Amino acid sequence: MFLRWIESTVLDFGDEIQKVSSWVRSIRDPWLCLLWHITHFLISLWYFILGLANGIESCLISTGALTRYKACDISKVQNLAVVFDSKEALQTIKVLDLLRWLADNGVKNVCLYDREGVLKHFKEALLLLLESEKISKESTSKPLLEQKQMSLEVISFSDGKLAVTKAANFLLEKHYLSVSKEKHLTESDMNDALGAIGYGGSEPDLMLIYGPARCHLGFPAWRIRYTEIVYMGPVKSMKFGSLIKAIHRFTMLHQNYGT
Template structure:
């Protein structure tokens, strides 16, 4: 009995050891499969994560231009780009025909105009949203100036020339007007009425009316030259009332949208303008 009992005990002990070895093997296998699954998941998800990060970085770059992550490099590039153009417009009109204008994207466009050396900028949307919210646009431009131009912000100042912003000068060289449809046809009607009053008061005669006289009577663009270039944003094939008197000789370039507009798109439009031959109606 004792011999049989010892044999049974040794068999049971061997069985327990075998079960323990099997358990360890199973655990190792499960850990290996888990690690492989994790590695596979990482391998599958890594490209998506990289793509997501790239898209986010690209979106930020598209809105802020080349200065993102290096304002000094951006300023140098903008100045070089402006000097490299065969001709640079003195006055650029930014016309938005889309229903929901973006203050951030419009501010970027204004700051880019300033940075490349454009002296006059007009902002227009057919609903008058920018003009009604002039202060909000001004705040966004100041923010973009600081982000994109950095320490050189004092060299790129902008004067708001609207009637409701008289005297507000933001330390700068470029001049901005924010316009609405009332500054177009309605301003021409008002100028005609003022001229008729001058004739009725015998201060003028009908023969005095010419292009220069009408320009002087138009209050919405007083002190501004006619736009050399209009950048029209949106699917509508019309400037929707933007300064109809002043753009008779203006080069008009259409872009799909001002939303998430990139500096590359903006400069491409300037390059197109610089390369075009204007015949002035000849």
């Protein structure tokens, strides 16, 4: 927890540093410039040490050396969403590796998202590869017990945009063009409209974000009201240990929901 607090503090400090970077560069004072370079070096050094520590921990998790991660209660993750940057979503081998890890660890419902819809073109291929691997494993002398087909949903930004348009038309016809003339719409009305047009969707318990940006890139907002969001870094640094660590950390959280 202490390391997480330090990491958060450094990130906040880094954001403030970037805001004044242009102002510092415009100043000719050599001592201030020297202070700037020293501060930048220390922050870069911290990120290097933090990345090295996370990499070592991920390797230890992958090898099973850290026993506390073996007791991860995967049942707490009923629905998992994974957001990819559209350019990095083209790395289908990495996406397949992630789906394989999730399936092997018992995650049953997965929603993949990228803004441009790149993953939609590979959905069938990914499902076929996962199914072929499952059949191959079951044909061995030690079949996997109680393994069920993983439910895979693939969406993009256009799905959310279309859902809002259809929901608006639904509400218009129901509340404004009807005899009742109801005009005070509530959140439940919007939820009912999305459900009626088939765009309600399940709300992920946990969302993992892979890419250069620390945001959900337009994932449907009405589906992530209580979702825990974790930034995982770029796809090229994807590791099994980091995935298990993120899921384990989520299962240890205590979430308070408002009434």
